[in-house]
Amino acid sequence: MSSNTVKNQRSLGNMAKSVIRKQIFIPIAALFLLVLFNLIADPSFFQISYQPNSEGFNVLSGNIISIIDRASELVILAIGMTLVTSASGGQDISVGATIAIAGSVVLRVLCGSNTRPETLQAPIIVAFLVCAVVSMIFGAFNGVLVSWFKIQPMVATLILFTAGRSIAAWINNNELPVISDPKFAYYGNFIPGIPVPTPVFISILCMIAIALALKFTNLRLYCQSVGINPNSSRLNGINPQMIKFISFVILGLCVAVAGFIKVSRLSTINYSVVAKDIEMDAILAVALGGNALGGGKFNMTASIIGAYVIQFLTTTLYKYDVNSEAISAYKAVVVIILVVLSAPIVREKLGEFKKKIIPSKAVSKEAV
Amino acid sequence: MSSNSFQIPKLKKADRAPMTDTKVLLIITIAVFLVMYFCAVVFLGKGFTKPQTFFNILNENAALIILSCGMSLVMITGGIDISVGQVTALVCMSCAVHLDYHGGSVFTALLIALGIGLAFGLVQGYLIAYLKIQPFIVTLAGLFFAKGMTTIVNATQFNVENEEFKALKATRITVPGMGSINKTGVYVPAYVEIGVIVALLVVIFLFALLRWTKLGRSFYAVGGNNQSANMLGINVTHTKFMAHLLCGFLAGIGGFVYFMHVGSGSPSHAAGAEMNAIASSIIGGTMLTGGVGNIIGTLFGVLALSTIKNIVSSLGLDEAWWTNITIAAMLCIFLLVQSVVLARKNNKK
Numbered sequence: 001m002s003s004n005t006v007k008n009q010r011s012l013g014n015m016a017k018s019v020i021r022k023q024i025f026i027p028i029a030a031l032f033l034l035v036l037f038n039l040i041a042d043p044s045f046f047q048i049s050y051q052p053n054s055e056g057f058n059v060l061s062g063n064i065i066s067i068i069d070r071a072s073e074l075v076i077l078a079i080g081m082t083l084v085t086s087a088s089g090g091q092d093i094s095v096g097a098t099i100a101i102a103g104s105v106v107l108r109v110l111c112g113s114n115t116r117p118e119t120l121q122a123p124i125i126v127a128f129l130v131c132a133v134v135s136m137i138f139g140a141f142n143g144v145l146v147s148w149f150k151i152q153p154m155v156a157t158l159i160l161f162t163a164g165r166s167i168a169a170w171i172n173n174n175e176l177p178v179i180s181d182p183k184f185a186y187y188g189n190f191i192p193g194i195p196v197p198t199p200v201f202i203s204i205l206c207m208i209a210i211a212l213a214l215k216f217t218n219l220r221l222y223c224q225s226v227g228i229n230p231n232s233s234r235l236n237g238i239n240p241q242m243i244k245f246i247s248f249v250i251l252g253l254c255v256a257v258a259g260f261i262k263v264s265r266l267s268t269i270n271y272s273v274v275a276k277d278i279e280m281d282a283i284l285a286v287a288l289g290g291n292a293l294g295g296g297k298f299n300m301t302a303s304i305i306g307a308y309v310i311q312f313l314t315t316t317l318y319k320y321d322v323n324s325e326a327i328s329a330y331k332a333v334v335v336i337i338l339v340v341l342s343a344p345i346v347r348e349k350l351g352e353f354k355k356k357i358i359p360s361k362a363v364s365k366e367a368v
Numbered sequence: 369m370s371s372n373s374f375q376i377p378k379l380k381k382a383d384r385a386p387m388t389d390t391k392v393l394l395i396i397t398i399a400v401f402l403v404m405y406f407c408a409v410v411f412l413g414k415g416f417t418k419p420q421t422f423f424n425i426l427n428e429n430a431a432l433i434i435l436s437c438g439m440s441l442v443m444i445t446g447g448i449d450i451s452v453g454q455v456t457a458l459v460c461m462s463c464a465v466h467l468d469y470h471g472g473s474v475f476t477a478l479l480i481a482l483g484i485g486l487a488f489g490l491v492q493g494y495l496i497a498y499l500k501i502q503p504f505i506v507t508l509a510g511l512f513f514a515k516g517m518t519t520i521v522n523a524t525q526f527n528v529e530n531e532e533f534k535a536l537k538a539t540r541i542t543v544p545g546m547g548s549i550n551k552t553g554v555y556v557p558a559y560v561e562i563g564v565i566v567a568l569l570v571v572i573f574l575f576a577l578l579r580w581t582k583l584g585r586s587f588y589a590v591g592g593n594n595q596s597a598n599m600l601g602i603n604v605t606h607t608k609f610m611a612h613l614l615c616g617f618l619a620g621i622g623g624f625v626y627f628m629h630v631g632s633g634s635p636s637h638a639a640g641a642e643m644n645a646i647a648s649s650i651i652g653g654t655m656l657t658g659g660v661g662n663i664i665g666t667l668f669g670v671l672a673l674s675t676i677k678n679i680v681s682s683l684g685l686d687e688a689w690w691t692n693i694t695i696a697a698m699l700c701i702f703l704l705v706q707s708v709v710l711a712r713k714n715n716k717k
Contacts, residue, residue, distance in 0.1 A: 090504070145700075149707040154504045155448070155646070155656050156703070162643045163696030166689030174689070280512055283505070293505055323523060325635060329516020335509040336495070343499045 023290040027305040030288060034312050045319065050195065060195045063315055071311035072199035073099075073258040076206045077278065078285040078307040080251030082298050087223040087247040088146055089295030090153025091283045095255055097164020098138050099275035102259025104168040105131040107177045107269055110184065115177040124184060132256040138164075139252020140245065147244035161279075169271045179267045188264030199261050206257060210300060220298075223247060227295030277328060281310050284331060287338050392709065393653025394665040400651075401672040408679050415682060418548045419558045429674045430563030431456065431626035433667060434570050435641060436648040438618030440666040441574065443649055445611040446591040446658025447496060447503040451510030452619040453641030455488050457634070458514040459623025461521045464633025467530040474532050478624055485620015486613070488514070493612030497605045503612075511642065518635045525634035537631045541565065563625035570618065575663045587611055591658025647699045648673050655706055673698070 038045040048062035077095055084092050109130050112121035138160060145156035179185075187198050214220045222243045225233040230240040258278075263269050287293055288309055289302030313334070317327050340346055408416040415421050426433075435452045442449045459481045466472040466480055488510055495506045528534070540559040549555050578584035589597040590607045598604050626638055652669025654661030676698060680690050 093508075145703070149704060150710070151703050151707060152504075152656055155650075158643060158646065159696045159700045159703070162640065162647070162699065163693045166692035166696075169689050170693070277512070280508065283508070287505070293502055323519055325519035325523065326516045328512035329520060332509040332511075332513035332516060335505070335512075339501050339505055339509070340495065340499060343501050345499050 023299045024302045024305065026290040027288050027302050027309050030309045031305065031312065034309065034316060038316060042319075045316075053190065057190075057192050058195055059190050059197075063319070065197070067308065067311050067315050068200055069197040070315070071308050072197075072203040073261050073275070074278065074281055074285060074307040074311055075203045075304050076254045076258045076261075077251075077282040078289075078303045079206060079210050079300065080247075080254030081282045081286050082289070082291060082300055082303040083219070083223055083247040084153065084251050085286050085291060085293060086227045086295055086298040088153045088244045089227055090146070091279075091286070091293070092142060092157045092248065092251055093154055093279045093283075094138075094142065094157040094160035094164055095251070095258075095282055096275045096278045097161050097168070098135055098252070098255045099259040099262055099278065100165045100168035100269070100271050101138060101171065102131045102135045102256045103263035103269045103274055104171040104271065105134045106260055106263050107179065108171050110179055111177040115172075115175045116180070117177075118180065120179070120181050120184065124187075128256070128260055131260060132253055135256035135259065136249050136252040139248045139250075139255065142252075143245035143248030146248065147241035165271050168269075172269075174271075176268055176270065184264060185267050186264070188261050188266070199265075202257065202261060206254070207304060214300060219246075224297050228297070280328070280331065280335075281314075282307075284335055284338075285310050287335065287342070290342070292342075293339070393655075393660070393706070394662050394668075396705065397652050397665050397668045397672060401668050401675065404672060404675050404679070408675065408682075412679065412682055416678075419543070420548060420556070421678075423543065423558050423560050423564075425671065425674045425678060426564045426567075427561045427629065429670050430561065430567040431622045431629060431638070432641060432644055432648065432674070433567040433670045434618050434622035434625055435645040436652070436666045436670050437570055437574050437663055438615035438622070439642075439645040440649045440652065440654045440661050440663060441578075441587065441618075442503070442611050442615045443646075443654045443656060444578070444587045444591045444658060444661040445608050446594075447608060447611065448646070448656070449492065449503065449507045449510075449612065449615045449619075450642045450646070451488060451492065451507040451514055452615070452622070452645055453638045453643070454511045454514035454518065455485060455616070455619040456623040456626050456638035456641055457636070458518045458521070459484050459620060460627045460630065460637045461518045461633040461635065463624065463627050464526065464528050465522050467528050467533055468526070474530070474536055477533070477627075481624035481627070482617065482620045485617045485623065487616070488619065489613040489616015492616060493609040496612055497609035515635070522633060523635065525632060525636070527632045534631070536562070537628050561629065563628050566621065566625055570621065571663055571667050578663060583607070583610060588659055588661075591660075593659070644673060644695070647695055647702075650699060650706065651702045655710070656703075657710065 045063050048060055048064055050058055050060055053059045053061070081091060081095070084090075106127045109122050109127040110120050110124070111117050114121075142153075142157050142160065145151045145159070146153045149156075187202070189197060191198055222233070222238050225236070225238060226240045226243045233243075234240050258275070262274055283293075285307035286303050288306035289299060289304075291298045291303060310331075313331070314327060317330060318324070322330070405416065405422075435456065438452060439449060462480050462484060463477040466477050467474070472480075492503075492506050492510050495501050496503045539562055541562070541564075542557040542559050544557075548558070576584075578587065586597065586602045586607045589600060589602055590604050594604055597607075623638075626641075627633075630637065648669035649661070649666050650656065650669070651672055652662065652665035652667070654666065673695065676694055677691050680694055
C-alpha cells in the first residue's frame with residue numbers, strides 16, 4: 001500500500017515536472033496568474049453580456065470578448081514573428097510601420113483619388129490582395145537584407161521602422177481617407193447577425209492555415225534547422241538564405257492581414273498611431289511563448305497563447321486606469337523578468353540552486 | 369599586402385589590421401559629407417555659405433553627437449543600444465520636473481541626469497554582459513521602460529522657468545573669426561551653445577580612449593572576435609559591460625545637453641533619436657558586426673545626416689516624411705556598402 005502511494009506520488013511528481021518542462025507551460029502559467037489576479041481583484045471582469053450594440057443587433061460584449069477580439073492582430077503577427085525568430089535568430093521591428101503601410105494601401109485602393117468616396121472604388125478583395133502583395137514586397141525587402149546581405153535582422157528592419165510610417169503617409173499624400181461603406185467595417189467589427197467579432201474568425205483562419213502549413217510542409221523543420229545552424233543545414237541541402245527570405249515574406253503576409261483588420265476597425269487610419277508599439281508586443285508574445293529569441297526551435301501554439309496573454313495584461317492594466325503610454329513601462333519589466341529567467345546562465349544557477357534544495361525534499365518524501 | 373611585411377613592429381601591425389576597414393569607411397563618410405555640403409552651397413546657395421548655418425547644425429545636434437558616440441562604442445564591441453533616445457526623453461522630463469516643481473538647482477539636475485544614464489547603463493550592461501542576454505532585447509525593454517517612466521514622471525509638455533537654468537541655456541560662445549553680415553548690415557559673430565563644447569570634449573575624450581587606452585583597444589578586440597580576445601587575456605564580459613555602462617552614461621550627458629538645447633520636458637522629446645544615432649554611427653563607418661569604427665567617423669556621420677535633413681527641408685520638401693525616408697535610404701545604402709566591404713574582407717581570407 002504505502003509503496004504504491006509513494007510510486008503514485010513519484011509518478012505525479014514526474015508528471016508535474018514534465019508539464020513544467022514543457023514550453024507551453026510558461027504562457028499558460030502566465031495566463032493562469034492573470035486570470036487568478038482578476039478573479040480575486042474583481043470577478044466582474046469576466047462578465048459577458050449579450051446586448052444590442054450601436055447598430056441594433058445583439059452581440060457579445062465584455063472584457064474577455066474584447067481581449068480575444070483585440071488580440072487578433074497580435075496573434076496573426078506572432079505567427080509570422082515566430083517563424084522569423086526561428087529562422088533568422090532575430091526579430092522584425094518594422095511590423096508596426098509596415099502595418100501602417102498595409103492599411104494605407106488598402107485605403108488608397110478603396111478610395112482612389114477621392115479621400116471621402118461615397119462608394120468603394122474597388123472591390124474589397126482587390127484592396128486586400130494589393131495590400132498583401134505590397135506587404136510581402138516590403139517583407140521581401142527585409143528578407144533580402146537579412147538573408148543575402150547578412151545584416152542583423154533588427155538592424156535591417158530598422159530601415160523600415162524609420163521610414164515605414166512616412167511611406168504610409170506618403171501613399172495617401174498625408175491625407176486621412178475615411179470609408180463610409182459599412183461593408184468595409186465588417187472585417188474589423190461585427191457582421192450583422194453574428195454575435196462574435198469578425199477578427200476572431202480571421203485569426204482562427206490564420207491559425208488553421210499555419211497549422212496546416214506546419215503539418216504538411218517542411219516549413220517547421222527547415223526553419224528550425226536554419227535557426228540552429230545555417231551552415232550544417234546548407235550542407236544538408238537546405239538553402240538557408242531562401243528559408244530566411246520565405247519567413248520574412250510570410251511575416252509580410254501576416255502584416256497585411258493585421259493591417260487590413262486595423263483599418264477596418266476604424267474605417268480610417270492615423271499613420272503615427274496605428275499599431276504603435278505592436279512590434280514590442282509581438283516580440284514579447286514570442287518570448288512569452290518560451291521560444292528562444294536567438295533562433296532555433298519554436299512552438300507556435302505557445303506563441304499564440306503568449307499573444308493572448310499580452311492582450312490580457314494590457315486590458316487588465318487599462319482596467320486599472322493605467323495611462324496607455326505608461327503601460328509600456330510595466331510591459332518592459334515583464335520582458336526583463338522573462339528574458340532574465342530564460343537566460344542560460346540564470347537557468348544554470350537556478351538548476352544548481354534546485355539541486356541543493358531538492359535532495360532534502362526527496363529525502364523527506366521518502367520518510368513520509 | 370604591404371602591411372604583411374615583417375619590418376613593422378608587432379604592436380603596430382595589430383593596430384593596423386582593424387584600421388584599414390575603418391579608414392575606407394571613414395573616407396567614404398567624410399567624402400559624402402563634403403560633397404553634400406558642397407552641393408548644398410552650390411545649388412541651394414546663400415543659407416549654406418554662412419558659417420552660422422554650419423554652427424546651427426552643430427547646436428541642434430550636439431546631443432545627437434554624444435548619443436551617437438555612445439552608440440559607436442557599443443557597436444564597436446558588437447552590441448547595440450536602442451534605449452538612448454527614450455533615456456534622453458526621461459532625463460529631460462526628470463530634470464524639468466526637478467527644476468520647476470521641486471525647486472532644484474541646475475547642479476542637482478545634472479546629477480539626476482548622470483544618475484539616470486548610469487542606472488540604465490549599469491542594469492543594461494549587467495544583463496547583456498553578465499547574463500548574456502541579447503543586447504537588442506534588453507535595450508528594447510529599456511526603451512519601453514524609459515518611455516513609460518517618462519509619462520509616469522509627467523505626462524504633459526512644459527517649459528522650464530527656472531532662472532538659473534534659463535541663463536545657462538541662453539549662454540552662447542562666439543566663435544572667433546567667424547561671422548556674417550546680416551540683412552541690416554550688422555556683423556553678427558557666429559556662436560555655439562555650451563552643448564557643442566561638451567559634445568566636442570566627449571568626442572576628443574572617446575577618440576583618445578579608443579586610440580590609446582587598454583580599455584579602448586579591448587573594445588575593438590572584443591568586437592572583432594570574442595574568443596580571440598578572450599584568449600589574449602581580455603576580460604570580455606567586463607569590456608562589454610564597460611561599453612554599455614559608458615553608453616548609458618553618455619546617454620545621460622546627451623540627455624542633459626538635449627535638455628539645455630530645448631529647455632522643456634516632454635514625453636515626445638528625442639523620439640527616434642536612437643534611430644538617428646544608429647544611422648549616424650553606421651554612416652560614420654562603424655560596422656554592426658563589431659570591431660570596426662571610429663569616433664571621428666561618427667562625428668561626420670552626424671554631420672552628414674543633419675546636413676541631409678537641412679537640405680531636405682530647404683528644398684521645400686519639409687513634410688516630415690521626406691526626412692525619414694531620406695534617412696532610411698541613406699542608412700540602407702551605407703548598410704549595403706558595409707555588407708559589401710565585409711564580403712570582400714571574407715573573400716580575401
